Amino acid sequence: MRVLAISIVALALAGCEDQASGGGAGSRDHITAVGSSTVYPFTTIVAEQFVNGTPGTKAPVIESTGTGSGMKLFCEGIGAGHPDIEAASRRMKPSEFKACAANGVTEIMEIQVGLDGIAFAEAKNGPKMTLTPAQIYRALAAAPGGRPNTNRLWRDIDPALPATPIQVYGPPSTSGTRDALTELILDSGCAEVAPQSKAMKDSDKDGYAALCNRIREDGAYIDAGENDNLIVQKLQSNPNAIGIFGYSYLEENRDNVNGVPLNGVVPTYATIADGRYPGSRPLFIYVKKAHLTAIPGLANFLKTYVAAWGPGGPLTAKGLIASPPDVRAAAAAVVARRTSLDAAELK
Secondary structure, three states, X not given: OHHHHHHHHHHHHHHHHHHHHOOOOOOOOOOEEEEOOOOHHHHHHHHHHHHHHOOOOOOOEEOOOOHHHHHHHHOOOOOOOOOOEEEEOOOOOHHHHHHHHHOXXXXXXXXXXXXXXXXXXXXXXXXXXXXXXXXXXXXXXXXXXXXXXXXXXXXXXXXXXXXXEOOEEEOOOXXXXXXXXXXXXXXXXXXXXXXXXXXXXXXXXXHHHHHHXXXXXXXXXXXXXXXXXXHHHHHHHOOXXXXXXXXXXXXXXXXXXXXXXXXOEOOOHHHHHOOOOOOEEEEEEEEEHHHHOOOOOXXXXXXXXXXXXXXXXXXXXXXXXXXXXXXXXXXXXXXXXXXXXXXXXXX
């Protein structure tokens, strides 16, 4: 019986590998990744280093789809027709984990590759704004405090702010940056402006979402898509506007835009790394274990990522904030041991 059980397990594993190699969609001899526009430039650098370090290897195909859209693609199944890696600017949701499992994606590695900050930025010749989460909530929420948002100028929110129209270029609803904006900034501002929201968070989730998380749709918030560089361009042509994107894009465009302080803290490498900046967040990649032995080079690609994410490495030079040493060590261990994500860890 023991021999039979081992044989069944071996056949199941072999079948999984065969499915990852073909999966009814033909074989594949290159790595594919989808997901966050924030993580995209970092994964691209790793891909370049991977190719340079392994002559003859085909270049990975990296797509910037946004975290939410990428999760849907990642969770659609195992096999050559489905991505190997999902890059995410926020953690996988329990509902996404369940969707993956329902489609046979049951063994997933979660790897934190570093930290980032949700940067609020303005043009160099902008009004030199300094904001708080409560002010941002009053500016962007559809119903701040439970009433329709009638604020048109920043001065409508606070007399100390300029008398310029509220115009904010930000990520779409499919973006992990949008999710992080909700969780890190709007939730905090809502708790200050509408204290009753704290009791609603668990008892009335729909009511809480309507009060705290729903963003106005009257033109004050402009969905700028997944192209963060486009937001930088829009700020240059509209100096009174505010843009929202990952810190790496702020760092890359320091000559053109300034970071807007939140609670008096400017977004910098140091303030994000130590958590002082309110918009600090972790960045992840998710990997299908079934693809590790089936897709050529995938395991070595992950080792290349580990070697690149430390302080002073090529990713921090591009704007990534290195995780604390213990977090980097834990993430490297996940890669080395091929540890699967436990659904119980997700909230």
